[in-house]
Amino acid sequence: MAAHEHPGEQAHPQPIRLIAIRRTPLCLDEVFQAVGDAAAGGIALFVGTVRNHDAGTDVDGLGYSCHPTAEAEMRRIAEKVVAHYPVRALAAVHRVGELAVGDPAVVVAVACPHRGDAFAACRKLIDDLKHEVPIWKHQKFSDGTDEWVGA
Numbered sequence: 001m002a003a004h005e006h007p008g009e010q011a012h013p014q015p016i017r018l019i020a021i022r023r024t025p026l027c028l029d030e031v032f033q034a035v036g037d038a039a040a041g042g043i044a045l046f047v048g049t050v051r052n053h054d055a056g057t058d059v060d061g062l063g064y065s066c067h068p069t070a071e072a073e074m075r076r077i078a079e080k081v082v083a084h085y086p087v088r089a090l091a092a093v094h095r096v097g098e099l100a101v102g103d104p105a106v107v108v109a110v111a112c113p114h115r116g117d118a119f120a121a122c123r124k125l126i127d128d129l130k131h132e133v134p135i136w137k138h139q140k141f142s143d144g145t146d147e148w149v150g151a
Contacts, residue, residue, distance in 0.1 A: 008039030009113050011086045018091035019075045021066055021135075026095050026104040035089035035111040042115030044122035048106040050099045058142035064096045064105065067134035077128045085121035086112050092125060094135060 018034040028047060035043055052059050078090050089111040099105055108125050112118040137149040 008088075009086065011082060012037065012039075012088045015082045015087040015090050016075065016078050017089050018093065019071060019078055020093045021071045021074075022093055022095055023097045026093050026107050028104065028107055031091045031093060031107045031109050034091040035109045037088040037111045039113060040088045040111035040118070041113050042118035043109060043111045044115070044118040045107070045109040046122055046126050047104050048126070050101050050103050050105055052101045054139060054141075054147075057145075059101065060140050060142050061098065061100050062140060063098045063138040064094070065136050065138070066094075066096050070094070070133050070135055073133045074129060077132060078125065080128070081110070081121050081125045084124070085110070085117050087117075087121055088112055090121070090125065092129060094129070094133070096135070 018031065032045060050062055074092055074094070078092060081087065082090060087110055090109070092108040094106045095104065106126070106129065108122060108129065110118050110121040110125060112121060135150065139147045139149060
């Protein structure tokens with residue numbers, strides 16, 4: 001059997017391990033453990049955090065809210081990613097509710113046989129989640145103003 005024919009080089013038949021919207025703080029270790037796979041040579045993990053600024057204005061915190069279909073949309077996007085990459089395991093969680101500067105807002109991870117595919121699949125996953133999932137951000141600025149993003 002040639003190296004490229006090894007079963008570990010193929011996508012896992014059940015690669016989506018964790019998809020969730022959470023009101024509680026996100027756990028990076030939970031996401032990392034969800035994508036553990038002995039055939040994965042690369043795991044790419046992305047953590048989106050609340051930053052202290054946006055467009056030149058100081059941010060004190062923000063709140064996320066979502067449409068009831070948000071989790072189903074996350075799963076739909078995950079299914080698209082696993083259809084295009086040799087994904088061994090995939091996980092994505094997004095926080096809703098009030099978050100402080102520095103808090104993780106989204107954590108995604110993808111495990112593939114090779115690092116290049118893991119990086120590409122993880123990038124596709126977070127980019128599509130950000131653009132397609134109905135989650136809205138309400139930023140609260142230090143000057144007392146606020147702004148809805150994505151609404």
